[in-house]
Amino acid sequence: MEQQVNTQPDAPILELSHLGKKFGDNVVLRDISFTVRAGEVISVIGSSGSGKSTMLRCINLLETPTLGNIYYRGQDIQTGNIPLTAYRAKVGMVFQQFNLFGNMNVLANCVRPQQIVLGRTREDATDRAMEYLEKVGMAAYINARPAQLSGGQKQRVAIARTLAMNPDVILFDEPTSALDPEMVGGVLDVMRDLAESGMTMIVVTHEMAFARDVSNRVIFMDGGVIAEEGTPTEVFQNPREARTREFLSRFLGNN
Amino acid sequence: MNLFEWMGKIISQYWLQFLKGTGNTLLMAIIGTLVGFLIGLAIAMVRTIPVRETDSGFRRAVMRAVNWILSAYVEVVRGTPMMVQALIIHYSLFVVVGMPSLLSAIIIISFNTGAYMAEIVRGGIISIDRGQFEGAHAIGMSHAQTMVHVILPQAIRNIMPSIGNEFVVNIKDSSVLSVIAVTELMFVSKQAGGAYAKFVPAYIICAIVYFILTFTVTRILRYLEKKMDGSSSYTICGSQSDPGAEIHIKREEA
Numbered sequence A: 001m002e003q004q005v006n007t008q009p010d011a012p013i014l015e016l017s018h019l020g021k022k023f024g025d026n027v028v029l030r031d032i033s034f035t036v037r038a039g040e041v042i043s044v045i046g047s048s049g050s051g052k053s054t055m056l057r058c059i060n061l062l063e064t065p066t067l068g069n070i071y072y073r074g075q076d077i078q079t080g081n082i083p084l085t086a087y088r089a090k091v092g093m094v095f096q097q098f099n100l101f102g103n104m105n106v107l108a109n110c111v112r113p114q115q116i117v118l119g120r121t122r123e124d125a126t127d128r129a130m131e132y133l134e135k136v137g138m139a140a141y142i143n144a145r146p147a148q149l150s151g152g153q154k155q156r157v158a159i160a161r162t163l164a165m166n167p168d169v170i171l172f173d174e175p176t177s178a179l180d181p182e183m184v185g186g187v188l189d190v191m192r193d194l195a196e197s198g199m200t201m202i203v204v205t206h207e208m209a210f211a212r213d214v215s216n217r218v219i220f221m222d223g224g225v226i227a228e229e230g231t232p233t234e235v236f237q238n239p240r241e242a243r244t245r246e247f248l249s250r251f252l253g254n255n
Numbered sequence B: 001m002n003l004f005e006w007m008g009k010i011i012s013q014y015w016l017q018f019l020k021g022t023g024n025t026l027l028m029a030i031i032g033t034l035v036g037f038l039i040g041l042a043i044a045m046v047r048t049i050p051v052r053e054t055d056s057g058f059r060r061a062v063m064r065a066v067n068w069i070l071s072a073y074v075e076v077v078r079g080t081p082m083m084v085q086a087l088i089i090h091y092s093l094f095v096v097v098g099m100p101s102l103l104s105a106i107i108i109i110s111f112n113t114g115a116y117m118a119e120i121v122r123g124g125i126i127s128i129d130r131g132q133f134e135g136a137h138a139i140g141m142s143h144a145q146t147m148v149h150v151i152l153p154q155a156i157r158n159i160m161p162s163i164g165n166e167f168v169v170n171i172k173d174s175s176v177l178s179v180i181a182v183t184e185l186m187f188v189s190k191q192a193g194g195a196y197a198k199f200v201p202a203y204i205i206c207a208i209v210y211f212i213l214t215f216t217v218t219r220i221l222r223y224l225e226k227k228m229d230g231s232s233s234y235t236i237c238g239s240q241s242d243p244g245a246e247i248h249i250k251r252e253e254a
Helices: A052-059 A084-090 A106-118 A122-135 A151-163 A181-196 A208-214 A232-237 A242-252 B003-047 B057-079 B082-097 B101-126 B130-138 B143-180 B185-196 B199-229
Strands: A014-023 A026-036 A041-045 A067-072 A091-094 A169-173 A200-204 A217-222 A225-230 B233-237 B246-250
Touching: A014 A052, A026 A052, A026 A067, A026 A225, A041 A052, A041 A208, A052 A169, A052 A200, A084 A091, A084 A106, A091 A151, A106 A122, A106 A151, A106 B143, A122 A151, A151 A169, A151 A181, A181 A200, A181 A208, A208 A232, A208 A242, A217 A232, A217 A242, A225 A232, A225 A242, A232 A242, B003 B057, B003 B101, B003 B143, B003 B185, B003 B199, B057 B101, B082 B101, B082 B143, B101 B143, B130 B143, B143 B185, B143 B199, B185 B199
Parallel strands: A041 A200, A041 A217, A091 A169, A169 A200
Antiparallel strands: A014 A026, A014 A067, A217 A225, B233 B246
16 A cells, blocks of 8 residues: 555645754755746756755755745645655655665665555566666666666666655755766766656756756755756856856856 | 593593583573574664654653663673673572573573674664665655664674674683583583593583584674675676576676
């Protein structure tokens, strides 16, 4: 039996409202508000330490926000009305360091979480896992253990593992930053296909070309706040803020 | 008679007792290590339950009390000699309720091993990369599911050498339980040596048996570790032209 999450279907998938996060006295996020609607691909850019990853980790409560609210389909996720595990199953996450389970082979990485969290049968879970492993081009490697794969292969398996849970939205935390340059393309291709298939995605990335070409919306973060937000054309071609221009010129100057 | 002749004589007269002693020593070591491991596993799982700032005051107070009791158990049992524990517990509790000394011995070894195992397992858990916890939590697993399906299988593999150490230590250190008159290997050797007033040959036999036990156990554990590591090779299945194709990838042996 699948865990049911009681929600309002017409509400935005996610809504962040005045989110703030402090580590001790150190304020890392301030007044973060935005909504995510079905099918949107949102890229979050900004320099290291601007709070992008912390913001993403707050969304599925890997970090506990110190201020503000997060609504999933209209329901506040911090009130306990939605079980945390059921919510997390609906909000997939792909990590910079892949975080494949080291004690399981590729297939088990994609099958076991479905059985454990969603209570799917082994056959059902295996069929779904194979479908997504096929999609990311890793079906041939089902017997391999994570330690036997390259970074790019691991990341593609991690994406398949997340997809097999049938999430409503996937959070990508710098998915290509730990990869060798020649591995980046394969992972970005998979993500591009996903975006085109209508998957809702929030992507924290340093891949400016991906942010510009694939996303519908770009959020530029600086010093723990959203400094600028708009369509890729607005942000990349006509940035309103001086700090956005400064960041982009530093990043795109050598391209 | 020389040393070897004495050893031969003692074996020919006392082989049945030695056999029984060896059996009891193994029994204590195996059950003690297994139960101790389970105690350690349980304690380490409880002690690694995350406590968040947002948890209720009651929950935090309970967790603090439980942690205090568990760490007191670990500290007291690790901080006093097993022989002294055995004497106190056996002569106060077990003698009164008529507990057989073998059973007391097994209980004492289990509790003792549990205290060490708690720290060994905790070490195994904290040695696992944070990303493994985050990956499991982010996909929707609870703390218990994360532990059982992801963390413990890897932690246990990593602490196998330490578990083996504990097993070997238990085989040898169960000898101190001869003080509560368990007919284990040491107790039997003392009796056999005493019968002829020839202690050195009896204890040499004793030492040889201990060594055979520990050496065998070490080999078996090494074999188990290899099995836990799984195959060093994997198969790539299918290709564009031939779905039945298989390529076998083998890791070079280090």
